[in-house]
Amino acid sequence: MKDFITEFSKKSITAIENLPHDEIAKALNILQGVYERDGRVYVFGNGGSWAIAGHWVTDFNKTVFSHHLAEHNKRFRVSRMPATAEELTAWANDVGYDMVFAGPLDNVLEDGDVVIAISSSGNSANIIKAVEVAKKHKVPVIGLSGFDGGKLNQLADIKILVATPKGEYEIVESTHDTVMHMMTKYFKNYFDHLVEAKK
C-alpha cells in the first residue's frame, strides 16, 4: 500500500516540476488581455476535464475577486461550453457527439474571446473539432493536454502539456487542476494588490 502511495506521489511531483513555465506565463498574459477588453473565456473538456472546466468558471468569475468583491465591478466572464446539459444532448443526439463543443462554440465566438480546451490524450474528436472552430474564428486557444500532447498540443496557440506515459489520466487531470489553481492564485493576488495598493 505505502509503495503505491509513494509512487503515485512521485509521479505527481514530477509532472508539476516539468510544467512548461513560459507557456503558463503566456496564458496568463492572454487572460489578462481578455479581462482588459471584457472578452469571454470558454472552457471545455470531457469527463474529469469537464469538471475542471466547471471549477475554472467559479474560480475565475468569483474566487479571484473574493477578497474585495464589492470593489471589483469589472470581472472575468468565463463560461463552460455548452452551458447546459440540454444543449449538450441536443447536439450529441441530433448532430453527433463530436459536435457537442464545436457547435455551441460557433454560435458565440467573437473577436477578442479566448478558448481553453482540456484533454488528457489531446486527441478527443469533439475537442479537436472545437479547437478548429476557434482557429477559424482566429480566437487564441490555450490547450491543456497530457501524455504526448496529441493533436491538441499541436494546434493550440498556448501549449500546456503535462507530459506523462500514455494512460496516466489521474496524474494529468490533477496537474491540470494545479495549473488552473495556479492561474487562480495569480489573478487573486493581482486583484487583491490593485485594491490594497489604493488604500
Next chain:
Amino acid sequence: MIVVRAPLRISFVGGGTDIADFYRKHPGRVISTAIDKFVYVAINRTPLIPKISARYSISETVDRPDDLQHTRIKAALLDMGIGKGIEIGSFASLPAKTGLGSSSSFSVALIKGLNAFAGKKMDKKEVAEAASRLEIELLGEPIGKQDQYAAAMGGFNVIQFNPDESVDVEPVLLDYKKRLGLENNLLLFYTGLTRAASSVLTEQKANIGSKFETLKEMAGSVDEFRDRLLVGDFKRLGGMLHEGWLKKKSLASNVSNSTIDDLYNAGMDAGAWGGKVLGAGGGGCVMFIVADDKKPAVREAVKKVAKEKNLNEFQEIPVKFVQSSAEIVFNGDEFKNKISI
C-alpha cells in the same frame, strides 16, 4: 456598424532598427509595450448611400475612393476593392503626432475593420503585416514596422525584424508586480510640439550607412533591457533609456531641438534615472524613469520649463501597460459572418 480599437505604444529601446535599410543587412530589434490609450475606427455600411465618407479631422464625402484626400483610407479601399456604400470615422484618446505610434494604430484598426466589413477574420500577425504593407509598400512612407506590430500584437514584446522580412514577436513574460512597478516609476509628458515621423525618418534613413554601427548597438541593447526589466532593475532601465536617447540623437540632426533638450535636461537634473523622447523625434512626448520619491521634483521641473517655453498643450499623460491588441469591440454589421463548419 463595426468598431475596432488599437492601442498606442511606448517604445523603449531599438527604435530605428525596424527600417528596411537597416534590418535587411542586420536583424532589427525593439522592445515596446501597448498602453491604455486607443485609436478607434468606426465603419458603417451604407447600401442606400452609394458614396464614400471619411470623417477624421475633416469630413469628406466622395463618389470614388480615388477622390479621397485621406491617403491611407484611399489606398486601403482601392487595395481591397471597396468602391462605395461605406462611412469610415476615426476617434482617439490623444492628439495625433504624440510619438506614441498613433498613425500606425489607426492603420491597424482600419485594416482589421475593413477586413471584418468584407467578412474576413484576421489573426494578429496578419493584421500587422497588412498594416505594414499598406503604409510602407502601398504608400511608400519612410517608416519602419515596429508600430504596426506593437498595435496589432498588444502587450509587452521584443519584436525582431529579419532580413527576409519575417518578424518574430517574443512576449516579455512580466508578472504584475514588475509591470505595475515600471508603470509607477514612469512619467510621460506630451510636449505639445508635433512633428510628422516622416520628416525625421527621411534624414535618419539617408544616414543609415554612416550610423550602421550605432543602430547595431541599439538593436543589441534590447536583450539587456528585457533582462533588467524581468528582475525589476528600474534604475538601470532608466540608464539604458538615457544611453539609447543619446544614440538616437546622433542619428539625425532634427531628432531633438533646444526645447526638447531643455525639457529633458530639466527632468534629468531633478533626479530622473533616465529617459527619452518618444517617437521619431523632433516633438511628441518626453518620458522618464524615476525613483518614486523623485517623481514630484521631476514633474515640477519639467512643468516649469514647459511654462517658460509657452507650451500650451503640454500635459502629463498617465499610462498603464495593456495586453490589449487591435480588437473588434463591436460588430453590428448586417453581413457579419458566421463561419460554417
